[in-house]
Amino acid sequence: MRIGTSISTKKLDDACINEYKIPLILMMENAVLSAIKHLDINLYNNYIVVSGVGNNGGDGLGIARQLKARGKEVKVFIVGNIEKITPCSKTNLEILKAMNIPYIIIDTKDENINLLKKLEADIKNSHVLVDCIFGTGLEREIKGIFKDVINVINENKNLVYSIDVPSGINATTGEILGSCIKADKTISFEFYKRGFLKYETKKYVGNVVVEHIGIPEDILKKYDDNEYITSMNFVKDNIKDKNKFSFKSDFGKITIFAGSKGFSGAAFIASEAAIKSGSGLVTLVCDEDIQDIISSKLSEGMTANYKEEDRINKLIKTSNAIGFGCGMGDNETTLERLQYVLNNSDCPVVIDADGLNVLKNNISILKKYKNRIIITPHLGEMSRLTGKSISYIKGNRLDVAKEFAKENNIIVLLKGYETIITDGKVTYINPTGNSAMANGGMGDCLLGMITSFVSQGIEVFEAVICAVYIHGYIGDILSKKMYTVNATHIIEKIPSIMKKFNIEINL
Numbered sequence: 001m002r003i004g005t006s007i008s009t010k011k012l013d014d015a016c017i018n019e020y021k022i023p024l025i026l027m028m029e030n031a032v033l034s035a036i037k038h039l040d041i042n043l044y045n046n047y048i049v050v051s052g053v054g055n056n057g058g059d060g061l062g063i064a065r066q067l068k069a070r071g072k073e074v075k076v077f078i079v080g081n082i083e084k085i086t087p088c089s090k091t092n093l094e095i096l097k098a099m100n101i102p103y104i105i106i107d108t109k110d111e112n113i114n115l116l117k118k119l120e121a122d123i124k125n126s127h128v129l130v131d132c133i134f135g136t137g138l139e140r141e142i143k144g145i146f147k148d149v150i151n152v153i154n155e156n157k158n159l160v161y162s163i164d165v166p167s168g169i170n171a172t173t174g175e176i177l178g179s180c181i182k183a184d185k186t187i188s189f190e191f192y193k194r195g196f197l198k199y200e201t202k203k204y205v206g207n208v209v210v211e212h213i214g215i216p217e218d219i220l221k222k223y224d225d226n227e228y229i230t231s232m233n234f235v236k237d238n239i240k241d242k243n244k245f246s247f248k249s250d251f252g253k254i255t256i257f258a259g260s261k262g263f264s265g266a267a268f269i270a271s272e273a274a275i276k277s278g279s280g281l282v283t284l285v286c287d288e289d290i291q292d293i294i295s296s297k298l299s300e301g302m303t304a305n306y307k308e309e310d311r312i313n314k315l316i317k318t319s320n321a322i323g324f325g326c327g328m329g330d331n332e333t334t335l336e337r338l339q340y341v342l343n344n345s346d347c348p349v350v351i352d353a354d355g356l357n358v359l360k361n362n363i364s365i366l367k368k369y370k371n372r373i374i375i376t377p378h379l380g381e382m383s384r385l386t387g388k389s390i391s392y393i394k395g396n397r398l399d400v401a402k403e404f405a406k407e408n409n410i411i412v413l414l415k416g417y418e419t420i421i422t423d424g425k426v427t428y429i430n431p432t433g434n435s436a437m438a439n440g441g442m443g444d445c446l447l448g449m450i451t452s453f454v455s456q457g458i459e460v461f462e463a464v465i466c467a468v469y470i471h472g473y474i475g476d477i478l479s480k481k482m483y484t485v486n487a488t489h490i491i492e493k494i495p496s497i498m499k500k501f502n503i504e505i506n507l
């Protein structure tokens with residue numbers, strides 16, 4: 001699914017009108033019919049539509065007409081300077097008049113206390129309010145009567161469904177411009193709006209659905225911002241099929257550097273996750289004093305310790321992918337080991353945890369190893385790497401991740417709700433995963449999965465995207481029945497869920 005901004009929406013509109021001669025009113029009607037599908041008309045009978053005077057308002061007037069045509073009770077409020085109504089909205093208003101659908105204008109010029117009271121009373125007698133005050137055209141702080149109307153809706157709300165965006169959100173940045181509708185559901189058109197990715201907007205957007213409104217694919221491609229939400233089909237298309245002539249070397253030989261005294265669990269989880277994700281040969285390199293404990297648990301994996309220099313050199317040279325960092329310790333030795341691995345390998349290297357901690361004052365070393373490093377920081381690690389505060393990164397996650405990836409020629413996976421995966425040019429947002437998974441070991445499991453996926457012949461960037469998706473997808477399935485989902489629960493499920501993704505494409 002594509003992510004877009006107010007600017008991309010405007011570009012699409014212009015291209016449809018000018019290049020493809022598609023009249024705006026036609027796209028508006030497509031938007032109206034798409035929205036109707038999500039207004040739960042089988043459940044409810046009384047609707048209120050609150051429209052502005054822009055095209056988002058026009059969508060609302062069309063929705064009111066279509067609801068009426070389906071036998072629903074509809075009351076319409078139009079807020080704003082009616083003289084400034086856009087041509088398409090005006091057309092829809094004329095049709096409403098002709099159909100004798102009642103509407104009330106709350107004009108910016110008038111004294112409106114009584115009308116606000118009327119709105120409040122009508123909301124109380126309705127089932128659903130459809131919010132069409134502002135869409136992607138919102139451009140400044142909301143004040144006066146607009147703010148009053150939004151407050152009345154928020155204070156008296158029954159169910160609120162917002163069209164395209166909850167009125168009050170800047171669709172591009174996610175900034176709340178003074179006041180904003182708190183929607184239960186947002187029915188957005190063509191793009192998942194970039195602004196919805198900002199954590200602070202989650203309480204305003206509710207559930208988001210994105211609907212197509214008939215914009216030709218050529219135009220969408222032409223104005224693509226290269227930012228997407230990962231879809232299940234993307235993952236299915238990229239999971240490799242195992243054919244009957246395969247050998248274990250075809251499915252990725254990997255080495256994982258992880259663990260130290262007191263942190264053997266991290267090493268075990270990362271290695272086990274890699275084995276269960278389908279790597280043919282997994283070797284864990286760890287400190288000698290934890291090697292035996294891990295060996296006894298890791299039935300299908302091999303282990304080596306740092307004293308076995310020749311073996312390690314061979315492993316580094318022959319691996320299809322290397323995972324590095326979980327539970328290794330934030331110290332000089334870890335940094336030396338990381339540099340050794342990077343200097344002597346030429347496969348993709350996935351770096352997490354202490355592998356990232358030791359990089360915090362040594363970022364420049366990444367630049368030497370073009371296009372084959374994947375870092376997987378959470379917000380705290382990203383803050384240490386970039387020197388930017390956690391709150392700044394939280395508010396600008398997409399841009400911070402993209403900039404860092406571009407600057408250092410690496411793939412950045414910024415963990416969190418809606419994990420970001422970017423190489424600086426193309427960006428994917430992961431929609432799977434949940435808070436039941438927020439516990440120790442989950443990052444180690446993800447490192448193992450990513451390293452394994454990368455080793456199996458899927459393009460590196462795509463492999464990372466798929467691993468993150470499946471990791472969260474398993475968590476989502478398990479969390480339906482489990483209050484807490486641990487890394488070991490995820491690991492157990494990897495083979496059967498991967499099969500599910502794989503079978504469905506081969507049916």
Ligand SMILES: NC(=O)C1=CN([C@@H]2O[C@H](COP(=O)(O)OP(=O)(O)OC[C@H]3O[C@@H](n4cnc5c(N)ncnc54)[C@H](O)[C@@H]3O)[C@@H](O)[C@H]2O)[C@H](O)CC1
Nearest residue numbers: 027028031054055056134135136137138139140141142164
């Ligand atoms: N291709 C598509 O995606 C289509 C989208 N449609 C819908 O159209 C809106 C965007 O419409 P637009 O007319 O550009 O903007 P708005 O309706 O959001 O409102 C603009 C309107 O409001 C005024 N304004 C802006 N900020 C403020 C403010 N803070 N206070 C008061 N007034 C403000 C501005 O001056 C304009 O008058 C999109 O979201 C979709 O819902 C169409 O359906 C066609 C296809």
Ligand SMILES: [K+]
Nearest residue numbers: 131134165167
């Ligand atoms: K809206």
